[in-house]
Amino acid sequence: MKTISIALCTYNGEKYLTEQLQSLFDQTLKPNEIVISDDGSKDGTLKIISQFQNKNLIPIRLLTQDKNLGVYKNFIHCIEQCEGEIIFTCDQDDYWMPDKLEKHMHVHKNDAIDLVYSNAEVVLNTLDNTLYTLWKMESILDLKRGKSSFSSLIVKGQSIAGCCMSFKKSFFDKILPVPDQVYHDDWIATSACLSGKITGIPESLIKYRQHGGNVVGTVRGSKLSFYKSLFTNVPYYHDADTYIAQRHHRVYDYMATHPYLSKFIQNQNIKAILDLYDARSNYRTRPAMDVINSLTIELGEGHYKALNGVWTYLKDLYNLIFIKLFKNKAK
Numbered sequence: 001m002k003t004i005s006i007a008l009c010t011y012n013g014e015k016y017l018t019e020q021l022q023s024l025f026d027q028t029l030k031p032n033e034i035v036i037s038d039d040g041s042k043d044g045t046l047k048i049i050s051q052f053q054n055k056n057l058i059p060i061r062l063l064t065q066d067k068n069l070g071v072y073k074n075f076i077h078c079i080e081q082c083e084g085e086i087i088f089t090c091d092q093d094d095y096w097m098p099d100k101l102e103k104h105m106h107v108h109k110n111d112a113i114d115l116v117y118s119n120a121e122v123v124l125n126t127l128d129n130t131l132y133t134l135w136k137m138e139s140i141l142d143l144k145r146g147k148s149s150f151s152s153l154i155v156k157g158q159s160i161a162g163c164c165m166s167f168k169k170s171f172f173d174k175i176l177p178v179p180d181q182v183y184h185d186d187w188i189a190t191s192a193c194l195s196g197k198i199t200g201i202p203e204s205l206i207k208y209r210q211h212g213g214n215v216v217g218t219v220r221g222s223k224l225s226f227y228k229s230l231f232t233n234v235p236y237y238h239d240a241d242t243y244i245a246q247r248h249h250r251v252y253d254y255m256a257t258h259p260y261l262s263k264f265i266q267n268q269n270i271k272a273i274l275d276l277y278d279a280r281s282n283y284r285t286r287p288a289m290d291v292i293n294s295l296t297i298e299l300g301e302g303h304y305k306a307l308n309g310v311w312t313y314l315k316d317l318y319n320l321i322f323i324k325l326f327k328n329k330a331k
Contacts, residue, residue, distance in 0.1 A: 002108060004031040004101060005084030005169070009074045013092035014044040016209065019127075021052045023095045029102040030058055031088070037063040037078035039071070045092075075162065075184045079172060087169050089162040089185065093209045094120075095127050100205040104166045107199060114171040115192035117160045118201035120208040127207050134161065134208060153193040155273055155306040157244045160189040163206055167192065174260045181250050190251055194264035245277035276303040283320055291320055 120134040162185030192198040279294035
């Protein structure tokens with residue numbers, strides 16, 4: 001059996017930390033260690049950690065920071081200190097189902113897999129108040145083929161929450177360093193998807209808590225609000241495309257020079273995806289005909305196939321017209 005490390009980052013987490021740590025101690029398959037990196041907590045977080053250390057059931061190594069690193073740098077630091085062959089990243093305010101480690105490690109028996117991720121129940125403050133499953137928003141697993149969705153993770157820029165993933169330490173070492181401007185879990189998941197050594201478990205294996213204080217959270221709207229937004233919030237689509245274009249450049253421009261990841265960037269023709277989002281971004285600051293011409297070129301070159309083809313092209317033209325109307329009205 002491969003050795004297991006749980007990388008848990010804390011910062012003023014006393015409200016939910018006891019519940020989370022207990023869920024780690026209650027796993028049907030015990031980890032070899034829990035590595036906790038605290039980012040300068042001022043509440044009772046360190047006292048709670050000490051109480052669990054004194055139970056002597058699972059080794060807990062506590063790392064404390066002299067200065068605040070921020071959540072993403074803190075996670076990178078924590079993972080680097082882990083000694084297990086398989087790393088599970090863990091948030092301080094969630095709750096893990098008892099068989100999460102066991103089910104992930106069953107998949108990790110396949111040495112070809114670098115990263116495994118599972119679904120999650122999104123809950124409010126109390127664990128019994130389930131809102132929906134995380135993949136209800138948009139599945140990032142092709143259930144028919146049992147493969148991760150290249151479109152969701154690479155083309156659309158979605159990511160996998162770090163609390164839902166586990167990965168080989170040897171794989172993580174290959175994709176270092178993680179650039180400062182990129183989320184650690186986004187970098188890890190995108191790297192694994194590019195290399196094709198990633199798979200998902202449709203079952204919800206954690207309760208993903210939403211309480212207003214999350215560093216990263218999730219919000220889901222109704223279908224009615226989506227269709228309403230087509231008429232009342234068209235600039236949102238402009239902003240979303242611009243954001244994705246910026247995100248893609250932050251991630252892929254860096255990967256293009258990375259000694260391990262650069263070959264995957266070339267093999268997957270990431271430049272075509274970058275060109276498409278560049279053409280779709282900054283609608284409001286460019287002449288309409290310039291945008292239409294750019295989008296039409298992208299359609300002709302087949303780049304829209306990654307985004308539902310002609311339908312998305314027509315939606316882009318629709319959004320462009322309304323954006324220009326809104327802009328004219330604002331003058």
